[in-house]
Amino acid sequence: MGKSVPLWIFTVVVAGATLFVLLSFSGTAENNQAVSEPGDAGREIAATVGSHHLYASDVAATRAGEDAVDLWVHDQLLACAAEEAGLENPAMSRFVQERARQLYLRDLMLEHVISSVAAPDSEEVLSYMQSNPELFLVERHYFQIIAADSSIAESLHVRLGWGQNFQITAQNSSLGQKAAIGGDLGFIAGGEMLVHGLPMEVALLDGLSEVIPSNLGYHIFKVSETRELTDSIRVIRSAAEALYNARIDAAVDSVLRAAETRLTVEVNR
Numbered sequence: 001m002g003k004s005v006p007l008w009i010f011t012v013v014v015a016g017a018t019l020f021v022l023l024s025f026s027g028t029a030e031n032n033q034a035v036s037e038p039g040d041a042g043r044e045i046a047a048t049v050g051s052h053h054l055y056a057s058d059v060a061a062t063r064a065g066e067d068a069v070d071l072w073v074h075d076q077l078l079a080c081a082a083e084e085a086g087l088e089n090p091a092m093s094r095f096v097q098e099r100a101r102q103l104y105l106r107d108l109m110l111e112h113v114i115s116s117v118a119a120p121d122s123e124e125v126l127s128y129m130q131s132n133p134e135l136f137l138v139e140r141h142y143f144q145i146i147a148a149d150s151s152i153a154e155s156l157h158v159r160l161g162w163g164q165n166f167q168i169t170a171q172n173s174s175l176g177q178k179a180a181i182g183g184d185l186g187f188i189a190g191g192e193m194l195v196h197g198l199p200m201e202v203a204l205l206d207g208l209s210e211v212i213p214s215n216l217g218y219h220i221f222k223v224s225e226t227r228e229l230t231d232s233i234r235v236i237r238s239a240a241e242a243l244y245n246a247r248i249d250a251a252v253d254s255v256l257r258a259a260e261t262r263l264t265v266e267v268n269r
Helices: 006-024 056-061 066-083 090-116 120-129 152-162 168-171 190-197 231-261
Strands: 045-051 052-053 138-147 184-189 212-214 217-228
Touching: 045 056, 052 056, 052 066, 056 120, 056 138, 090 212, 090 231, 138 168, 138 190, 152 168, 152 217, 184 190, 190 231
Parallel strands: none
Antiparallel strands: 045 052, 138 184, 138 217, 212 217
């Protein structure tokens, strides 16, 4: 069974690396000169805007796409125009550069951790499923309503609590793709909901959920019935991903705890 990087890890790595790449090309915050590092002389320059250079080796090292150079020129022209117009806040520029480096180093650590985590084999996956039967050996019949903001979702939740029909409410008010069929998601194992980033409350749901926020909106779930597992192949894949994600989370937590024992952490609120 091969490794499949969880979506949240992939998003973090791509977003952080992209931010670092774009910002690291743009020069220093305090002046209008490009960053000059030892060994820059003789390096092949892919593009120049004023005194700022984009080096071909940097483009290659970051595996940027074919339009990366044109994008850099476009962005650097705007950056220079902002400097000339006196729009730059030096303190903010310093913070952005420090934050970009922080994200870059964070992503390197996450990639290192992920590469060290072994994907579970079939025996481990089956054992994991058997030790979590309510998540992987039972399917729940889920219905869902998605609202655009919390106030709408809370209002719908109150009405559902009073006994308003869930499916009719979904047809009339939900933004979800299944709204036309009453928000019917079909039979799903609770562990599959965990893999999709939903909380344990939803995975083990019986009846009506509370309002659940996500990056897609505000969700209300309902479970109408349960049954024994029928599509074992699909759920085995989800269980493997859930177990792999749990191992990655544990490995990241271990790195964080070790770092906290070595470093002084103070948060002033």
